[in-house]
Amino acid sequence: MNAWEAAGTPEAAHVYLSALMEALVQAGVHHLVFCPGSRSTPVLLTAHRTPNLRLWQHVDERSAGFFALGMARALGEPVAVLVTSGTAAANLHPAVAEARYGRVPLVLLTADRPRELREVGAPQTIDQVGLFGPHAKASLELPLPEGSPRMVRHAQATGARAAALAREAPAGPVHLNLPLREPLIPRPPAAGPGEEGLASRNAPAATLGGIRVEAGRRSLEPEAIASLAEELLAVRRGLVVVGPQDDPSLAGPVARLAQRLGWPLLADPLSQLRQGPAGGGQEAAPRITTYDAFLRVPGAFERLAPGGVLRLGAAPVSKVLGQFLEHHAGVPQWVVDEAPAWRDPAQTATRMVWAEPRRLAEQLTAALSAGEGAADPARALDPLGVPERPWTGASDRAETPWLEMWRRLEEASAGALAEAVHAPEPGELFEGRVFAELASLLPEGSLLFAGNSMPVRDLDAFHRGAAGVRVLANRGASGIDGVVSSALGAAAGGGDGPAVLVLGDLSLYHDLNGLLAARLHRIPLTVVLLHNDGGGIFSFLPQATLGDAFEPLFATPTGLDFRPAVEMYGGRLLRPAGWEAFREAVRTGLEERALTVVEVRSERKRNAALHREAWRRVEAAVAPILEVARP
Amino acid sequence: MNAWEAAGTPEAAHVYLSALMEALVQAGVHHLVFCPGSRSTPVLLTAHRTPNLRLWQHVDERSAGFFALGMARALGEPVAVLVTSGTAAANLHPAVAEARYGRVPLVLLTADRPRELREVGAPQTIDQVGLFGPHAKASLELPLPEGSPRMVRHAQATGARAAALAREAPAGPVHLNLPLREPLIPRPPAAGPGEEGLASRNAPAATLGGIRVEAGRRSLEPEAIASLAEELLAVRRGLVVVGPQDDPSLAGPVARLAQRLGWPLLADPLSQLRQGPAGGGQEAAPRITTYDAFLRVPGAFERLAPGGVLRLGAAPVSKVLGQFLEHHAGVPQWVVDEAPAWRDPAQTATRMVWAEPRRLAEQLTAALSAGEGAADPARALDPLGVPERPWTGASDRAETPWLEMWRRLEEASAGALAEAVHAPEPGELFEGRVFAELASLLPEGSLLFAGNSMPVRDLDAFHRGAAGVRVLANRGASGIDGVVSSALGAAAGGGDGPAVLVLGDLSLYHDLNGLLAARLHRIPLTVVLLHNDGGGIFSFLPQATLGDAFEPLFATPTGLDFRPAVEMYGGRLLRPAGWEAFREAVRTGLEERALTVVEVRSERKRNAALHREAWRRVEAAVAPILEVARP
Structure with missing residues (x-):
C-alpha cells in the first residue's frame, strides 16, 4: 500500500x-471563509493552494458564519x-439556523478529532x-482521509x-465533519523512481474526472397549470x-x-419587487408598498x-x-414554494403549490x-358596488375599480408617509426618514442591507x-445577531456597487x-446606525406599559x-446634526468606500x-x- | 374552568x-442571566418578581451564556x-458545549413560539x-403554561x-424549552367575589409545597475499597x-x-491543588508542578x-x-471519576473507578x-537501583528515593524557571513571567482566570x-471563545476577593x-492581556515552518x-514598559476594583x-x- 492510501497519513490528507476542495470549486464554490485553528490545518493548507478558491480570514467563527x-x-x-x-464549530450555529430558514446555501x-479522541476528555473536542x-x-x-482511487x-x-x-430548494447549509489525525501538515506523495509525478500513479484527483450534478427543478404538469x-x-x-426572496x-x-x-x-421590501420597473405592468398591476400603513386604518380589513x-x-x-391575511382565512390562498415546505404562519393557505416560482x-x-378573449362572467358584477369596466382575459391593462382603489390607496399613503417623514422639526432626525433619504442617495447597483427588529x-x-438597488436582510430567523457580518459578506460578494447597512444599536453591539x-x-x-440606546421595538409593544x-x-x-470601537476597526463615525448633514455623511461614505458609520441619534x-x-x-x-367603498 | 387553568392564557402563564421559577430558587438557583426579547417576556417578568433570584442583564446571548x-x-x-x-437561543451553543464538557451546571x-407557529415561516422561530x-x-x-393544580x-x-x-455528576447544562402564546404579559388571576386571594383558590404554587431532590453520590463498597x-x-x-477540577x-x-x-x-494548575498547604503532607508527598518542563528533557520519560x-x-x-502517561501505557493506571465517563484521551487507563473522588x-x-505496620515486600528493592529506606504502610512521611527524586526535580525545575523568567533584558516583558509575578501580587481570596491556548x-x-488563590479556566472544550464573560461571571459569583483574567489578544477580541x-x-x-497580535501558540507548532x-x-x-474598546466599556488600558510598572498596574487594578486592562506586548x-x-x-x-538514576 502506498503512503497516501493509508487512512490519516499526511499524504492521504493531501x-x-x-479532491474534496477541487470538487467543491468545480461545483461552484468560489469562496472559503475560515478562522484560525490547529486541527483544521490540513484543510486550510489544501484550500490555500486550490485554484479559483478565494480565502477570507476571520477570527470569530460566529461572525465568519454570518459573513459567509x-x-x-x-x-x-x-x-x-x-x-x-x-466550540469554534458551535459558534457557527446562529448563522446555520439563519441559513436554514433564510434558505442560503x-x-x-468543521475539522474534528478522529473518533478515538472523542468523548474521552481530549481538549477542543465536542460532539x-x-x-x-x-x-x-x-x-x-x-472518513479519515485516504488517498486510494476509491476514496x-x-x-x-x-x-x-x-x-x-x-443549492437544492430549499437552499441551506450542508455540514461536512472532517476527522483529522496528527501530523497535521499534509504532504504530497513523493514520486517513486522513474515516475514523473502523481499523474502517473493513479492516485490523485487529476486522473479522475469527478462528477457533476444536474439538478432538475420542480414544475407542475400542463394540466395542473391549466387548472390553477x-x-x-x-x-x-x-x-x-x-414576501422576502x-x-x-x-x-x-x-x-x-x-x-x-x-x-x-403587494411587494415586501425584501421581495426584490419594489425596485422599480420590471415587466412594465405598472398601469394594470400596481405595485403596492404601503399596505403596512393603510391596512392599520380601522375598517380597511373589511373594505x-x-x-x-x-x-x-x-x-x-x-x-x-399577516393579520389581514389571517382575517380573511376562508378565501382561497395559494402559497407557491419550490420547496416542499409550509410557509403559512397563520394556517390560512387553502392550496400549497410546490413548484419553482419563476417558471x-x-x-x-x-x-x-x-384564454384571451374569453369573458369572465364572474367579473361582470363590480365587487365594490360601482360599475366596473368589463373585464376580458385579453386586456391586461384593464383598470378595474378594485385595482383603482389599491392604486389610489398606494398613492395617498405614499404621499402621506413622504409628508410624515418631513413633519418633525427640520433638525430632528426621525428614524423613519432614513430609508426615504437613502432611496434618493443610492446609485443603481447599490446594495441595501437592513437590520432586524x-x-x-x-x-x-x-x-x-x-431603481437598481438590491435590498437584503436576514429574514430566515430574523435575529438581530450577525447583521454586521452578513452585510459585509454581501458587500464583498455582491458586486462593485456601494453597500449600505441600516441597523440599530443593540444589533451593532451584538456583532x-x-x-x-x-x-x-x-x-x-x-x-447607518439608528442609535436610540436600546431595543426601540419594545416601545411599540405592550411591554412599554x-x-x-x-x-x-x-x-x-x-x-x-x-x-x-468603529475607529479601532479603522472606520470613522459621523454624527450628522440634520438631514443635509446626513446626506453629506452618506455621500461621503459611498464615495470613500471605506468603513463609515453614520449615527442617527x-x-x-x-x-x-x-x-x-x-x-x-x-389614515x-x-x-x-x-369611504367610497362603503355601502 | 378558571382562566388560569386554560393553556396559554396570561393567567396560566402567571x-x-x-411555580417553575420558585421551584428553581428552592432548588438552589439564585441567579438568572437574561437577554432582551419579546417572546421571553412572561418568564422574565415572573423571574423579576421571584424572591431570592438575582437578575443579570446582558445583550449578546453568547456572552450571557459564558457569563452564567x-x-x-x-x-x-x-x-x-x-x-x-x-438564533438568540442558538447563540448559547458554545457555552452549552463548554458546560457539558467542563461539567458546569x-x-x-429558551422561550419559543408555540407549536402551531413552528416550521410555518413565523419569524424568530427555529427548531x-x-x-x-x-x-x-x-x-x-x-407544555404551554396551564395553571391547574396538576400543571x-x-x-x-x-x-x-x-x-x-x-448538579448531578457529571454536572452540566439542562435545557427547558418554553412555548409561550401571545399575549405575553402574564396576569395574576383576579380574586373572585368573597375570595381573599389566590391562596384560597387551590390554584397557585403557594398551596403546594413543592418537591426536593435528595441525590445520593456514587461510592464504592468496602470490599472494593479494600481491593483497590x-x-x-x-x-x-x-x-x-x-487534572483540572x-x-x-x-x-x-x-x-x-x-x-x-x-x-x-502531580498537580495541574487547575486542580485546586497547587494553591498551597492542604493536609500538611508536603514532606512525604511532594506537590509536583513543573513536570511540564522537566518531562521534556530527553530520557526523562524512561528515568x-x-x-x-x-x-x-x-x-x-x-x-x-499526556505523552508521558501514554508512553507508559501498560502500567496500571486508575482513573477516578464520579461520572460514568471515560476521561482517558490516550486509552491508557487499566481501571475506571466510578466514585465520588473526595469520599x-x-x-x-x-x-x-x-494496614499500618504491614511491610510491603515489593518495596524492599529500590526501583532506582539505590538503597531504599524500608517502606511501611505506617509512616506516610517516609522519604523514598522515588519521592526524593521527584522533589529534587521539582526544586531544580522551579528554580530554573524562576531564573528563566528573569533572564530577558530587565525591560523586556516575557509572557511567561506574568504568572510568576501574579503569584506574589494576588492576595488570599483572589480569583485567577486563565485564557485558553x-x-x-x-x-x-x-x-x-x-495561597488562597482560586484558579479557573474553561477546560471543558478549551476554546478561546467566551473567556472574558466566563471570567466576569466567575468574578461576580466568586466572592468578594479581586479577580484577574490573563488572556491573549485573539481571545479578548473573540469575546x-x-x-x-x-x-x-x-x-x-x-x-492581563498578552498581546502578541495573533495566535501565539502556532509559533510553537509545526505550522510555524x-x-x-x-x-x-x-x-x-x-x-x-x-x-x-476598553474605554468604550468604561475601563482603562495600561501599557507598562517594564516589570515594576507591570506590578504597579496590576496593583492599581486590584485596588480600584474597576475594569483595568494591563497590556503586555x-x-x-x-x-x-x-x-x-x-x-x-x-534541562x-x-x-x-x-543522571543519578542512570544505570
Missing part, C-alpha cells in the same frame, strides 16, 4: 482533501466555511456529528454532493403577495402575472376584503399584512393569455424602492466583532458610544410617537378612498 | 411560571439563563427542541428536576495525577492520600517510569504529561492506614500556586462584547489596538524562543538529578 451567509445570499451560490474543532467544513441538528440540511461525518472518488462525490444539496389558471380566473378581487429574476415574471390577472401586487390571494416568497415583514409564473401567464420595519414603511472584516479585507461599507421594569428588562440600554418614546403620527396621516389620507 | 457558566463554575451551583426564541430557559443535541444533559419541551405540580417538579439534574487499596499498595514508584475541597483528601501512599502528587498512576480530574493541561480518597486513606500553558509552566457586563454590573476585573502561508492562515494578526517568535530558553535551563538544572 490527496483526499485536494451574507456573501452566499448576495451571490446566490454556496460559500464554504472552515473552522477548527470544539452554505457548505460548513460535532450532527452538531446543528435539523438546521443543517444534511450532516455527513467524513478520491468518495471525496469528489462528497464535494459535488454537498454543494448541489446546499382556471381557479385564479374565477377569483374576483384577487391579490398577489410577494433573494432572486432578482423573479420580479419580471411575477409582475407580468399580476398584470395579466389584473391583481394588485379591502380579497376574493383570493396568491402568495410567493417567505412570510412578509409586515405584521399587519410557474411564466406558465400561468401563458395559460391565462391562451425596527430597521426592517422602517424599511417596509418608508422605502418605496429605488461589533464583525467590523474586523471591513478592516482585514478592506470591504467598503456605509453603516410596564413602568419601572421596562428599561432594565426590555429596553436594556447599554449607554455605549460606538465611536472608539433618536429617542425611543419620541420615535414611537412619530411613527404613530405617520400612521395618523396615512387621514386614505379615509376618503376607503 | 401561575405556571411562578463562569458564575456557576465559581459558585458550584446551577445558574439559569433566559433568552428569547430564534446550568439551567437554560429549539433538542437545540443543543447531546451537549445538553437533558432537553425538555415544556402547577408539573412546573414545580420540572424546576426541581432541572436544577438537580444539572491493595492494588495501590502493590505499586512501586506510583504517581498521583490530578473546580472543587477546592478535594485538595485535602487527595493530598493526604498521596502522602499515605508515598507517591508524588521516571512509574509503576502505576492514580488519576483524578479532567485530562491535564500539559501535553507532555474515595478518604476511604482509601483510611484503608491504607488500617497559550495563557493556560504558561499558567502550567510558570505558576507554582499562590470583546463580554466587557459590557463589567460596565452594566460594575464587576471589577483586572485583565510554513513560510509565507503562516501569518495569514495561522497567526492571523488583527492589528487591533484595544484601548478604544510581546512578539510571537521571540516569545517562543524565550520559552525554549526556559526549557533549556530546566541543565535537572540533568544531574536524572
